[in-house]
Amino acid sequence: MGSGYMSQIRKHYFLDEYCIIAPGRGKRPSDYLGDVLEKETSDCVFCKGHEEKTPPATAVYKEGQILQDSEKFRIKDWDIRCFPNLYPALIQNPAKVSNTEFQAMEGYGFHEVIVETPKHSRQIPDFSDNEILLLMKAYKEQVNYYQSLEKIKYVSLFKNKGERAGASIAHTHSQLLALPVMPPTLKREIQTIKSSETCPYCNILVKEYGSNRLLYRNEEFIVIAPYCSKVPYELWILPQRHIHHISDFTDDLLRFLGDAIQVSLSVLSNSIGDLPYNYMFYQLNDDPEYHFNVKIQPVTSIAAGFEKNTGIYINTMAPEKAVEQLKTNLL
Numbered sequence: 001m002g003s004g005y006m007s008q009i010r011k012h013y014f015l016d017e018y019c020i021i022a023p024g025r026g027k028r029p030s031d032y033l034g035d036v037l038e039k040e041t042s043d044c045v046f047c048k049g050h051e052e053k054t055p056p057a058t059a060v061y062k063e064g065q066i067l068q069d070s071e072k073f074r075i076k077d078w079d080i081r082c083f084p085n086l087y088p089a090l091i092q093n094p095a096k097v098s099n100t101e102f103q104a105m106e107g108y109g110f111h112e113v114i115v116e117t118p119k120h121s122r123q124i125p126d127f128s129d130n131e132i133l134l135l136m137k138a139y140k141e142q143v144n145y146y147q148s149l150e151k152i153k154y155v156s157l158f159k160n161k162g163e164r165a166g167a168s169i170a171h172t173h174s175q176l177l178a179l180p181v182m183p184p185t186l187k188r189e190i191q192t193i194k195s196s197e198t199c200p201y202c203n204i205l206v207k208e209y210g211s212n213r214l215l216y217r218n219e220e221f222i223v224i225a226p227y228c229s230k231v232p233y234e235l236w237i238l239p240q241r242h243i244h245h246i247s248d249f250t251d252d253l254l255r256f257l258g259d260a261i262q263v264s265l266s267v268l269s270n271s272i273g274d275l276p277y278n279y280m281f282y283q284l285n286d287d288p289e290y291h292f293n294v295k296i297q298p299v300t301s302i303a304a305g306f307e308k309n310t311g312i313y314i315n316t317m318a319p320e321k322a323v324e325q326l327k328t329n330l331l
C-alpha cells in the first residue's frame, strides 16, 4: 500500500473497544446504496384497515388519547399502533424451565411492534412536526409502561429499517423488547461510567462541540459521527444536558429529540439514498449516572468472521469524511 493509504485503530471514547478506520479507495456514496423497499400495500398487515391481521393492540394513539383494542374490536383510524409481535422472542407466560444442562431461565418478557404511521410509504423524514412528536411521546409511554413491570430489568427500544437491517416488513415501525435481564453491554458501560470522575458522555459533548465530527445541533441535542464509528455514517444523538432516561423528558425535550432523529435520517437519506439502518435507544431508568443516547448505524455490510472473532469493526469511511459529506445535505 502507498503511504497515503489511511488505516487507524481507534479506541472508543471511554470503553475498552476498538474499530479500524480503513477507507476503501475510491468508494463512493453510491456504493453504499441500499436495498429497495417493496411498495406493495395490498397485503401489508401494518397498514390501516388491516388491524384484524395483527394481535389486538395494547396501545392505540388516536386523537390525543391512548386506547386499547379488545379481542373482538379493533380501533380504526389510528395515528400510532402498538401490538405484540406475532413471532415474539419473549412471552408473558413461558413454560417453566426444568432440568437444563446448563443455566437457563424462562423466556419471560414482552416483544412489541410500534407502527409509526398508518400510511404505508411514509417514512420518518416525511413526518410533520406533530407526527414526530407523537412518535417520541409513544416511545416514552411504551418504555415507561414496560419498565414499570415487575421482573423487567431493561427495555430495549430500536428500529430496523430495510431488509438488510433486519426488518421483515417494509411499513415503517419500531420494536421494543422488555427483558428480565440486564444486557451485559450496558452493565459493562455503566460500570465504566461509575468508575469515571465525570460523565464520559458529558466529556464527549465538550470535546465534540467544535470538532469536524459534529453534524448538527439544536437547543437540546447534538448529532455527531463518533470518533470510533463502527460503520460508515454512524451517528450518535446526545442530549446536551445530563439526563439518563426518556421518562424524565419534557415535551420540549421530546420535540428536540424528534428533530435530531428526523434531521439525521433526512440527511442520511438525502446523501446516501434509501440505506437500511438500525437505531437504538440507550438509557437506564434506575441509574442517574447514565447519559441517555441514541445510536444510528446504517447497514452497509454484514458483520463477518473478523468482527465476530474480535468484536472489532472495520469501517471503510472515516467519521470526519462522513460528516463533511453529510453536511452538504444539511439544510
Ligand SMILES: [Zn+2]
Pocket: 041, 044, 045, 046, 047, 048, 119, 120, 171
Ligand atoms: Zn403498510
Ligand SMILES: [Zn+2]
Pocket: 199, 200, 201, 202, 203, 241, 242, 243, 290, 291
Ligand atoms: Zn452526562
